[in-house]
Amino acid sequence: MKAVNALPAAVRPPGRVAAPSFADVVAEDLDAVYRYLVYLTGDRVAAEDLAAETFERAFRSWRRFDPRRGAPRTWLCRIAHSAAVDWFRAEARRQRREENYSRDELQLEESVFAEGLSPELDRALHRLTPAEREVVALRVLLELDGPSAARVLGISGTACSTRLSRALKRLEEEMSDVRN
Amino acid sequence: MSATDGNEMDGYEALVSELRAHPPVAPERLRQRVLEGAPAARAPRSRRRKLVLVVAPLAVVLAVGAALVHGFVNSGSNRAALLAPNARIPGGLAHSKYGAANTTPEAAVAHSLPVPQSKQLSTASKTYSLSNVAAGSVYDSLGTSRQAVTIPRHRLVHATASLQVGVKSSDLSAKTNEASQIVGSFGGYAQSVRYQATHQGDGEALLSLRVPVQNAQAAIAKLGGLGTLLSQQVSTQDLQAKVTHQTSAIGSLRRAITVYEAALRSPSLSATDRASLQIKLNNARRAQARLRHARAGTLASAATAGISLLLTTNNHAVVPVHHGSTRIGRLLGSAAHFLALEGIIVLYALIVLAPVLLIGGLVWWALRERRRREERLLASA
Numbered sequence: 263m264k265a266v267n268a269l270p271a272a273v274r275p276p277g278r279v280a281a282p283s284f285a286d287v288v289a290e291d292l293d294a295v296y297r298y299l300v301y302l303t304g305d306r307v308a309a310e311d312l313a314a315e316t317f318e319r320a321f322r323s324w325r326r327f328d329p330r331r332g333a334p335r336t337w338l339c340r341i342a343h344s345a346a347v348d349w350f351r352a353e354a355r356r357q358r359r360e361e362n363y364s365r366d367e368l369q370l371e372e373s374v375f376a377e378g379l380s381p382e383l384d385r386a387l388h389r390l391t392p393a394e395r396e397v398v399a400l401r402v403l404l405e406l407d408g409p410s411a412a413r414v415l416g417i418s419g420t421a422c423s424t425r426l427s428r429a430l431k432r433l434e435e436e437m438s439d440v441r442n
Numbered sequence: 443m444s445a446t447d448g449n450e451m452d453g454y455e456a457l458v459s460e461l462r463a464h465p466p467v468a469p470e471r472l473r474q475r476v477l478e479g480a481p482a483a484r485a486p487r488s489r490r491r492k493l494v495l496v497v498a499p500l501a502v503v504l505a506v507g508a509a510l511v512h513g514f515v516n517s518g519s520n521r522a523a524l525l526a527p528n529a530r531i532p533g534g535l536a537h538s539k540y541g542a543a544n545t546t547p548e549a550a551v552a553h554s555l556p557v558p559q560s561k562q563l564s565t566a567s568k569t570y571s572l573s574n575v576a577a578g579s580v581y582d583s584l585g586t587s588r589q590a591v592t593i594p595r596h597r598l599v600h601a602t603a604s605l606q607v608g609v610k611s612s613d614l615s616a617k618t619n620e621a622s623q624i625v626g627s628f629g630g631y632a633q634s635v636r637y638q639a640t641h642q643g644d645g646e647a648l649l650s651l652r653v654p655v656q657n658a659q660a661a662i663a664k665l666g667g668l669g670t671l672l673s674q675q676v677s678t679q680d681l682q683a684k685v686t687h688q689t690s691a692i693g694s695l696r697r698a699i700t701v702y703e704a705a706l707r708s709p710s711l712s713a714t715d716r717a718s719l720q721i722k723l724n725n726a727r728r729a730q731a732r733l734r735h736a737r738a739g740t741l742a743s744a745a746t747a748g749i750s751l752l753l754t755t756n757n758h759a760v761v762p763v764h765h766g767s768t769r770i771g772r773l774l775g776s777a778a779h780f781l782a783l784e785g786i787i788v789l790y791a792l793i794v795l796a797p798v799l800l801i802g803g804l805v806w807w808a809l810r811e812r813r814r815r816e817e818r819l820l821a822s823a
Contacts, residue, residue: 288477296466296468306466310472318476379464383460433457437457
């Protein structure tokens with residue numbers, strides 16, 4: 263008679279989720295975090311620095327990460343969001359200090375968001391606010407579901423949906439403007 | 443992504459497709475940077491922090507716990523001891539000076555085990571002290587502290603007393619002389635007198651007095667009446683048992699000596715036995731002489747009481763601190779006192795260790811700066 267309690271070795275007890283190694287998370291989610299930060303900041307160099315900072319912070323608090331509470335990508339995006347907010351604050355202070363700030367002009371000379379993107383879309387993306395680009399990045403590029411994206415943004419699911427709709431609508435409008 | 447999640451993107455399929463078709467790709471250098479920036483050596487820091495987070499609250503809990511235990515142990519009902527029948531203040535002293543509203547007596551018994559009358563042969567020592575405190579003391583209403591300390595007259599006791607009496611500046615000299623006269627009138631004498639005063643008469647006089655024990659109580663009462671009694675301590679030690687024991691030992695030795703002498707008179711005693719007995723006889727005689735001398739000393743110490751009298755123009759006595767009348771009040775007060783003591787110890791340790799900690803911190807900061815400078819240099823290269 264087959265023992266009832268003899269479970270297959272591959273079956274884990276319910277509620278226990280195997281934590282991935284940090285290297286696995288880096289390999290899998292670095293691109294996603296980088297994309298998110300590029301869209302959020304509109305600055306590849308800053309995105310690179312912030313991505314590095316995000317993973318440094320993530321490594322420091324890696325022991326506290328609980329895979330049952332959410333996917334590593336969502337967790338990393340929340341850290342990246344926090345790092346980006348700090349960066350925006352610092353940038354705002356720097357802009358106030360420097361009167362002849364000409365970052366916008368410099369960035370428009372080359373493709374900021376991705377290679378191969380049409381110039382109209384690139385420019386239209388640049389005209390969006392960081393908050394709009396952020397939601398586009400999370401929902402479209404990273405393909406996070408609504409609740410996860412809302413958790414990263416710190417807003418409700420409805421607000422997240424609304425923000426995405428408006429962002430996409432505005433993106434299309436800006437593209438039309440650029441074409442005309 | 444669930445099916446409903448895509449509703450917001452309806453109508454923007456082309457846009458979404460283009461965005462997804464050209465995602466930004468993290469450069470390889472970023473990948474290297476992230477992987478290199480996560481050294482395994484950083485892991486123990488978390489453990490250290492955890493240890494600190496556990497140890498620090500534990501230390502605080504232990505300190506507070508120890509203070510509470512100390513407070514609980516020391517907050518016993520010492521009021522019962524204070525009001526014990528033996529803790530009586532000389533009536534003359536109390537009535538003469540404590541009628542005033544601002545001089546309410548408070549008695550504190552340092553060693554207050556009452557000696558039962560049945561234990562006539564036991565040796566006991568007792569100490570009674572009294573200090574004036576602010577008006578409103580609980581003992582005033584009880585009236586117990588107004589009774590007199592009894593120095594036994596029919597037993598051999600060694601009594602010592604210490605009095606602090608406040609006098610007016612103009613009276614210090616006169617009161618010092620009066621104290622000597624009082625002692626003389628009771629058959630005693632002033633062993634030593636130390637007088638210190640300014641031109642204005644402010645100062646103090648410390649008198650070491652000896653009075654026959656049977657007159658000690660009356661002398662203390664009269665000396666306390668020289669001015670405002672600020673504090674008083676009376677201690678007695680029963681010597682009856684000691685003298686009885688010494689007398690009994692002397693009697694035993696006397697009987698032994700008689701036996702040895704009778705034995706030595708016997709003509710049939712061998713030379714060896716005679717020598718041995720002679721030695722024992724001599725030892726017994728020496729021991730008897732020693733005991734007689736000791737008994738004479740005991741009797742002498744029981745003959746007179748030593749009184750230390752401090753006459754001062756500064757009418758403030760050192761008053762023992764009491765933290766409230768209830769047990770909880772005393773417990774909290776004692777715990778707070780203990781905590782303060784712990785704080786002092788910690789502060790002292792910090793002061794002592796501060797230079798070491800400062801140097802350590804500076805070294806740590808310098809090393810960190812050096813490492814950061816190297817990192818910046820490598821990043822810019």
